[in-house]
Amino acid sequence: MEHYSKKSLCSFIDEEKKTTTQSPIHRHLPYKTLQEKMTSQYDYFAPATPPTPPRSPDSPWTVSPFQTPSPSLLHHCVASLHHRDGGSIYSIAATQGGILFTGSDTRRIRAWRQPDCTEHGYIKASSGEVRVMLAHGNTLFTAHADRRVRVWNVANYNSDVFRPKKVTTLPQKPSFLNFTAIANHQKKHKDCISCLAYYHAEGLLYTGSWDKNVNTWRVSDNRLVDSFLAHEDSVNAIVVNQDDGCVFTCSSDGTVKIWRRVAGQNPHTLTMTLKFQPSPVNALSLSASASSCFLYSGSSDGFINFWEKEKITSRFNHGGFLQGHRFAVLCLVATEKLVFSGSEDTTIRVWRREEGSCFHECLAVLDAHRGPVRCLAAVLEVERVVMGFVVYSAGLDQTFKVWRVKVLPEEGVVVERGGEHLKRKIMEYEVSPVLSPSWVEKKLQGSHSFH
Template sequence: MHSDHNNIDDNGYEPNRMSDEGSPMLMSPWNQSSPGSTTSPEDGLIGSMVREEGHVYSLAATRGLLYTGSDSKNIHVWKNMKLFTTFKSNSGLVKAVIISGDKIFTGHQDGKVRVWKSNSKDSRVYKRIGTFPTLFDILKSSMKSKNYVEVKRHHTTLWIKHCDAVSCLAIDEEEGLLYTGSWDKTFKVWKISNSKCLESVKAHDDAVNSIVSSLDGLVITGSAEGSVKVWKREGRGKNMKHRYMQTLLDQECVVTALVVSKSGSIVYCGSSDGIVNFWEELSHGGVIKGHKLAVLCVAVGGNLVFSGSADKTICVWRRVGSIHTCLSVLTGHVGPVKCVAVEKDAESSDKWVVYSGSLDKSVKVWRVSE
């Protein structure tokens, strides 16, 4: 830990959270009696969902449905803060969930990605409609020796297969591509329409923890080795290659989370030292300091940035230009906040619904105003 945190009170609350520019923070009133206290009376914690099935590692929200992946092999679907349905995977903890149209993609500990779709007649029934890589492609690929790559000394595997957990997923909707990052230090590129692996990129010297797809064919990866790298997609189909473009960050601390703003121009990166770095148009914009332990997840909604941490809190930051001001601190989790997702509030245009999953086995739902 590099930053000094001598003036933290019992709540783990720093009176002078600052952004890099040194502007004094406009802190929300801290109200000890209400754990989800924020600036507006109807904001804050609106619900908590608990299934005693282990840590919540991943979540994704769309159109009022929330999908959560946990220690168990099940993916739970929540609606109005109640368990709506569950679909079961045969193997592999669910490390990552992403939604594209009517499909749900889940990344697993066993190195596979599974694809799910709900039944058009009964929305509570989800069916697995695919696995990346397909069994057929594995068999076909295994016939040729050129398809094997060395992963450890004297140990080879097929290049189309991740040989360790799939830790993160990203989708390029326009190109119909799925990106998978893995603890095996690679990211792979898949054509969604036929489940084919188009490319495998040896991206880092340690686990890939986060991957985002941005505009103009850019892909950004963050790794446990402490670096953030930018890759540019060139060509299409069989000729597609992701070329290394630049390194945005190279540090000792583990990179845990990446997110890109809707416009694609701002990239946020959380790391194990509790700091969030950000870049505008790929040039460093500054750092946001608000946590005393590792940042584990980051999400963006409008001009708000949400950082979830091992310190059990979620900081809500409002961005004006390149200055980030801490609006509020969402407290209530009793374990590290592992994943966070944000959706526009259906009832109010200037509010966001924030979902946070924690290693305390719960998912909490918060309402936050801009």
């Protein structure tokens, strides 16, 4: 398997690349060693059932990749939009109230009504390049080129006239009468804010930056309660476990770190470092429920590693990796038993974790984008027998797409483990994506081997 470069997320995020890709469906493979991972052959599984007749040409739905009589997943792209302001869309944030926000390299944050994505107004800030956003309840957090975070009240988003209100800016501008603002400003990030996370129970906002640091803000009084050097390279993503307040960070240094904050104290303590690849880690997502907790990380080598939390020791054990993307994984969303991954190879993959195990399968590849998929958001619509999702994606091709996804229940088809009967047949495919020659040439010129 060839690796064209060791680029981190921040090294190519501003480049606009156009490409088309054709790639077969990959499944989760058990992890052995890094050397085996780099050199092993691709294995794929497909149900040993006859294909169904072709779907009606009038139907917008696409059946799952394996064309089974009872397909596991149906999907179709219901909208493909361009930002009115032009430029690439860097961030997406979806609210439970039915509004989606998109941020770009301009000062305007566009608001769209879900799920049809009709325009609903915009927020105009004093600084542009909104690279990351986070929505919680009636609050929207946005990070800008001036390395500050704006906090907006968007409580009236369901009214006919959209009138957002700016609550505060973190850090606030220093003044002679505001000593807290002066102290906070001294800890201001020295480089682009790349990620946000919010701990609901204590009202703590985490900001990660390419300056390698993580800042912790108490939103209620705009106070910076902690600032620490988290990694040896740029911090690319942060997630918080809402059950226990545990903080996860990932970096271009190739590590994922777990931090804890002692009750009643502000400093965060490093409790564990997860490192299973030399490649920069660009994205994190956490799937936590009463019965299980899985952490997913997307890397520049195209792999998605995952860890499962032990119930007794609370340690995270490496469970394997999801193999399928040809280039860097830039964004991840984990919801229910599904994982959505967006990649530099222009595709979005939908993975499902098997109930009660670590086995994952790729249900579909969504390949309508013509540039790297930069950000994703997924909203659950139906929770009955058939689960329905609306998925929003944006890429460096300057397009914003809306997908409808229907997931049918698992059919109980198992893979041979520990002597169990094999009920899937193995099929081999040739991996031959069609990529832009100029893009590949650019990656080859900037490539250097993994250490």
